[in-house]
Amino acid sequence: MRPERTIQDIVQEGGKYFMPSVSLDCVIFGFHENELKVLLLKMKNMDQWALPGGFIYKDEDIEDAATRVLRERTGLHDIFLQQFKVFGLPNRSDKKHHLNIMKKDGIKVGKDHWLIQRFITVGFYALVDFAVVIPEPDMNSVSCEWHEIHSISELFMDHKDILDNALETLRLQLNHQPIGYNLLPQKFTMPELQKLYETILDKKLDRRNFQRRMNGFGFVKRLKETRKGGAHKAPFLYNFDLRKYKKALQEGLQGGW
Amino acid sequence: MRPERTIQDIVQEGGKYFMPSVSLDCVIFGFHENELKVLLLKMKNMDQWALPGGFIYKDEDIEDAATRVLRERTGLHDIFLQQFKVFGLPNRSDKKHHLNIMKKDGIKVGKDHWLIQRFITVGFYALVDFAVVIPEPDMNSVSCEWHEIHSISELFMDHKDILDNALETLRLQLNHQPIGYNLLPQKFTMPELQKLYETILDKKLDRRNFQRRMNGFGFVKRLKETRKGGAHKAPFLYNFDLRKYKKALQEGLQGGW
DNA sequence: CATTCATTGCGTCTATATGACACAATGATA
DNA sequence: TATCATTGTGTCATATAGACGCAATGAATG
Numbered sequence: 001m002r003p004e005r006t007i008q009d010i011v012q013e014g015g016k017y018f019m020p021s022v023s024l025d026c027v028i029f030g031f032h033e034n035e036l037k038v039l040l041l042k043m044k045n046m047d048q049w050a051l052p053g054g055f056i057y058k059d060e061d062i063e064d065a066a067t068r069v070l071r072e073r074t075g076l077h078d079i080f081l082q083q084f085k086v087f088g089l090p091n092r093s094d095k096k097h098h099l100n101i102m103k104k105d106g107i108k109v110g111k112d113h114w115l116i117q118r119f120i121t122v123g124f125y126a127l128v129d130f131a132v133v134i135p136e137p138d139m140n141s142v143s144c145e146w147h148e149i150h151s152i153s154e155l156f157m158d159h160k161d162i163l164d165n166a167l168e169t170l171r172l173q174l175n176h177q178p179i180g181y182n183l184l185p186q187k188f189t190m191p192e193l194q195k196l197y198e199t200i201l202d203k204k205l206d207r208r209n210f211q212r213r214m215n216g217f218g219f220v221k222r223l224k225e226t227r228k229g230g231a232h233k234a235p236f237l238y239n240f241d242l243r244k245y246k247k248a249l250q251e252g253l254q255g256g257w
Numbered sequence: 258m259r260p261e262r263t264i265q266d267i268v269q270e271g272g273k274y275f276m277p278s279v280s281l282d283c284v285i286f287g288f289h290e291n292e293l294k295v296l297l298l299k300m301k302n303m304d305q306w307a308l309p310g311g312f313i314y315k316d317e318d319i320e321d322a323a324t325r326v327l328r329e330r331t332g333l334h335d336i337f338l339q340q341f342k343v344f345g346l347p348n349r350s351d352k353k354h355h356l357n358i359m360k361k362d363g364i365k366v367g368k369d370h371w372l373i374q375r376f377i378t379v380g381f382y383a384l385v386d387f388a389v390v391i392p393e394p395d396m397n398s399v400s401c402e403w404h405e406i407h408s409i410s411e412l413f414m415d416h417k418d419i420l421d422n423a424l425e426t427l428r429l430q431l432n433h434q435p436i437g438y439n440l441l442p443q444k445f446t447m448p449e450l451q452k453l454y455e456t457i458l459d460k461k462l463d464r465r466n467f468q469r470r471m472n473g474f475g476f477v478k479r480l481k482e483t484r485k486g487g488a489h490k491a492p493f494l495y496n497f498d499l500r501k502y503k504k505a506l507q508e509g510l511q512g513g514w
Numbered sequence: 515c516a517t518t519c520a521t522t523g524c525g526t527c528t529a530t531a532t533g534a535c536a537c538a539a540t541g542a543t544a
Numbered sequence: 545t546a547t548c549a550t551t552g553t554g555t556c557a558t559a560t561a562g563a564c565g566c567a568a569t570g571a572a573t574g
Contacts, residue, residue: 062345088319232550233540489521490569
């Protein structure tokens with residue numbers, strides 16, 4: 001367990017215990033009300049939103065650092081996460097920007113301060129069950145909220161680029177990673193699963209063919225319950241047979257969408 | 258253009274112009290005599306082989322740094338390369354090892370020297386036309402040679418892990434990246450293309466179905482020439498219709514292998 | 515120069531998968 | 545009780561994948 005740090009401690013002493021020049025950022029996906037969402041932070045003193053991120057302790061594995069950040073923002077301990085790209089353009093961070101932020105916090109930093117060096121960032125995407133997340137802002141932000149994926153037009157620094165890349169990765173890995181399993185609650189309906197696929201693929205799918213195909217894969221199990229309360233016919237609930245699901249994903253699901 | 262550096266200059270002054278704690282390594286694939294090969298460096302004073310790698314200048318884009326390393330090892334200027342993973346375990350570099358190497362070179366370094374800090378490395382894979390590469394060792398190596406992919410059992414540090422990951426990435430991206438185009442010479446035969454696929458997939462494919470399918474994609478064009486000189490029937494030569502190839506790859510080639 | 519032989523090019527057949535669509539059943543609402 | 549959007553199941557034509565047959569080719573052989 002890593003100690004809690006104040007913002008002052010990190011700014012002044014972080015250079016001693018964090019790796020220099022390397023950060024990480026997380027695109028945390030959730031699925032709610034048939035929409036794909038991303039967890040974003042509203043930054044202090046600014047009218048901008050940013051991806052949750054953090055630094056890596058000098059003796060800490062990068063994946064562990066991502067896990068730590070995810071735990072701090074969501075309250076969850078076991079999260080599916082996947083590194084997907086390094087963002088390393090030399091001018092990706094706005095140094096003046098960072099200096100201003102620190103000035104506003106009343107912190108003075110020199111020109112060779114560790115925080116205003118060039119940083120590269122390792123992009124992770126994470127898949128969580130929306131319902132069990134308790135969003136928690138970090139020390140640089142005033143709020144932590146879900147945003148519908150298609151309503152996000154601009155983010156801090158290059159975070160929009162990171163987000164777009166994460167979504168593209170999700171699309172490419174749909175047949176190889178347990179994306180449905182990690183984004184949906186344990187019990188879900190076929191229309192929900194379909195909507196998830198449609199959102200990620202950004203494409204309409206035929207309801208009946210989708211269902212036939214999903215059942216054909218053999219890793220979703222229909223329960224005896226239905227989801228009552230909707231305005232129309234109550235759809236059956238399903239859950240994943242995790243063993244079969246993972247086995248199928250190892251080979252990669254056959255066929256395109 | 259970056260200046261040429263001596264090993265002494267890099268060890269003693271590198272901390273001033275290279276990013277700290279970040280390196281890159283390249284898995285350079287080539288295809289020759291129906292075998293998939295990787296370009297490796299034989300390290301000085303050691304009985305070990307390593308991937309070509311390097312550091313990143315403080316004002317240099319990571320992809321540019323990889324391009325630079327690739328140019329230095331192969332003599333090529335336009336190389337297809339793709340970042341695929343960051344390797345960041347805290348203990349991945351063997352510090353004693355590095356100290357010993359420098360000792361042998363007669364270079365003394367302190368405990369907080371930039372080169373013996375923890376390093377994370379960005380893995381790139383590159384695809385080149387075997388025939389036009391002129392392998393060139395770097396300052397830490399005595400030779401630079403092609404190795405058949407399946408004959409490599411052990412490499413320096415975690416480089417075998419990096420190699421395995423690159424090959425796995427190649428497999429996953431076979432339907433999305435111009436892998437055939439970049440690994441084969443301009444003119445190639447259908448059996449050659451098939452062998453390339455079989456090597457990457459590590460799986461036998463039916464000759465006749467492979468050919469039918471490839472032709473069906475519509476991005477290979479059969480020439481009027483044949484490859485004479487083989488012991489048997491001379492197969493036709495083909496080349497890629499790059500426009501159609503890239504268009505097909507954008508959607509991803511349909512179907513599995 | 516005719517024969518041999520592994521390889522290549524082209525084609526066939528069948529089982530299966532895919533895409534488009536019809537229709538009845540359901541369950542809340544009016 | 546009728547309405548209506550939605551869900552569950554099935555059908556049909558077509559496309560595709562996998563398995564395999566066979567003739568053509570071109571170097572090697574004697």
